[in-house]
Amino acid sequence: MSIDKLIHLHFLSLYVFVLIIFGIAIYIKLKNKKAPKKLSEEKYKSTLIDKMVDTTKEKSMFNIWPFVNELKSGRILSKKNDENQLIHKIYRDSNNNFEHILLSTEKENNFVVIVVNLTKNKIKGYFLVDTLKNYS
Numbered sequence: 001m002s003i004d005k006l007i008h009l010h011f012l013s014l015y016v017f018v019l020i021i022f023g024i025a026i027y028i029k030l031k032n033k034k035a036p037k038k039l040s041e042e043k044y045k046s047t048l049i050d051k052m053v054d055t056t057k058e059k060s061m062f063n064i065w066p067f068v069n070e071l072k073s074g075r076i077l078s079k080k081n082d083e084n085q086l087i088h089k090i091y092r093d094s095n096n097n098f099e100h101i102l103l104s105t106e107k108e109n110n111f112v113v114i115v116v117n118l119t120k121n122k123i124k125g126y127f128l129v130d131t132l133k134n135y136s
Contacts, residue, residue: 036070037125039115044127047115050093052100059090062116064101067123071103071112076126078106092118102129 068086071077077086081104088102088111099116109131115124 034070035074036067036076037123039125039127041127043125044113044115047093047098047100047124050095050097052091052093054089055092055099056087056090062099062101062118062121062123064114064116064123067114067126068103071126076128077103077112080106098124 065083068077068083072079086103088104090102091100092098096118099118101114101116102111103114105112111129111131113127113129115127116122117124
């Protein structure tokens with residue numbers, strides 16, 4: 001075997017090895033990607049202890065858009081939804097501990113509720129609400 005064929009074979013095997021390593025790294029990164037946290041019904045209802053006040057006109061001061069993008073990439077929210085009409089209502093409890101941001105879905109009377117802990121200034125998670133089933 002000539003030296004140039006050995007060099008060519010060496011670089012080819014090195015190329016295949018690097019592709020395998022990158023493939024494994026991408027697989028591990030995608031596997032460990034965190035999904036948005038879905039709240040249990042019990043945890044969701046624990047945020048409804050105080051009276052909820054409609055604050056839709058005030059708008060939320062909390063940046064929910066990175067979390068909304070996670071919901072879209074997790075296929076919890078449709079990517080077809082117009083972001084200008086995505087927020088249906090915003091409710092805040094009377095003690096300013098929690099904020100519930102209702103996001104419209106493709107199904108009528110179904111909402112994705114993002115629960116924001118205002119005292120910790122972070123998102124607690126989301127909960128799927130069917131208003132006909134839960135509130136009728």
